[in-house]
Amino acid sequence: MTIAIHPMHPGFAGEVSGVDITRPLSRDAVTAIEAGMDRYAVLVFHDQPLTDDQQMAFSRNFGELEATLAGEMTKPEERRMVNELGDISNIDHRNRIRARDDAKRLYALGNRLWHTDASFRATGAIYSLLSARVIPSAGGNTEFADMRAVYDALDDATKREIDGLICEHSIAFSRAELGFADFAEAHRAKIAPVRHRLVSTHPVTGRKSLYLASHIGGIVGWPVPEARAFIRDLMEHATQRQFVPAHVWRVNDLVMWDNRTTMHRARRYDDMNQVRDMRRTTLRGTGMDVEQAAAA
Ligand code: OGA
Numbered sequence: 365m366t367i368a369i370h371p372m373h374p375g376f377a378g379e380v381s382g383v384d385i386t387r388p389l390s391r392d393a394v395t396a397i398e399a400g401m402d403r404y405a406v407l408v409f410h411d412q413p414l415t416d417d418q419q420m421a422f423s424r425n426f427g428e429l430e431a432t433l434a435g436e437m438t439k440p441e442e443r444r445m446v447n448e449l450g451d452i453s454n455i456d457h458r459n460r461i462r463a464r465d466d467a468k469r470l471y472a473l474g475n476r477l478w479h480t481d482a483s484f485r486a487t488g489a490i491y492s493l494l495s496a497r498v499i500p501s502a503g504g505n506t507e508f509a510d511m512r513a514v515y516d517a518l519d520d521a522t523k524r525e526i527d528g529l530i531c532e533h534s535i536a537f538s539r540a541e542l543g544f545a546d547f548a549e550a551h552r553a554k555i556a557p558v559r560h561r562l563v564s565t566h567p568v569t570g571r572k573s574l575y576l577a578s579h580i581g582g583i584v585g586w587p588v589p590e591a592r593a594f595i596r597d598l599m600e601h602a603t604q605r606q607f608v609p610a611h612v613w614r615v616n617d618l619v620m621w622d623n624r625t626t627m628h629r630a631r632r633y634d635d636m637n638q639v640r641d642m643r644r645t646t647l648r649g650t651g652m653d654v655e656q657a658a659a660a
């Protein structure tokens with residue numbers, strides 16, 4: 365079998381066939397998938413019944429795994445999986461659906477805001493890989509925004525204005541937007557703002573992207589209200605319908621996205637009555653670090 369990729373949206377999001385990612389991959393297959401990611405930024409693999417170990421093994425072809433912040437903030441005895449896997453579900457370690465006022469549920473609702481994973485970390489993240497183990501009968505789609513097309517569609521004056529701007533990202537900003545502030549004192553260091561350039565350049569393709577997320581709370585050198593109003597305008601531009609296809613999940617889908625060039629958000633579903641169990645691996649950022657260090 366040879367790997368083929370069919371675009372699902374003009375130049376964005378490809379559906380991959382001809383590969384079994386539950387098994388070890390050849391170097392050529394890894395290279396083809398990386399090239400597909402450079403081109404489409406989001407790749408969908410259907411019918412891949414991954415175990416946790418297989419998901420981690422597949423992900424490690426592309427870099428080093430990063431623990432999720434939610435996992436780090438969960439007591440070890442209450443984790444459903446190892447810390448290299450992010451628990452993107454609505455159930456607890458006893459497989460019970462989380463109560464409406466459960467702090468972990470309320471924290472996870474932040475995924476419903478447009479974001480890119482781990483932009484609140486100094487290193488950011490490269491790819492995220494989300495595997496659907498159990499899905500609800502309706503709702504719970506994930507939408508993706510192509511931040512390269514979003515950048516390209518800005519007018520020249522805006523491109524000039526934003527070139528060189530540096531944003532402050534913190535998980536506390538996105539959660540505050542939903543009225544959630546329940547961070548333990550022990551996690552203060554993890555929520556301290558980090559700085560990233562608003563315009564990033566892809567290390568392989570050289571394409572520019574808007575590096576935007578609901579985690580942004582300020583722009584260095586700007587008054588906060590002016591920065592937040594401007595970020596809202598950019599968010600509105602970025603999330604116009606033509607930039608944001610939705611992925612409608614099937615069980616055993618794996619969707620992989622490049623956090624440097626996309627945003628995403630979860631859509632609602634009946635999470636009081638239906639289980640949605642997704643697991644995420646996340647690849648630690650490296651490529652943008654030099655630029656970020658220079659920006660900091
Ligand atoms: C994530 C995420 C969206 C979803 O896993 O990083 O934002 O639809 N998930 O669950």
Ligand code: MN
Nearest residue numbers: 475480481628
């Ligand atoms: Mn996410």
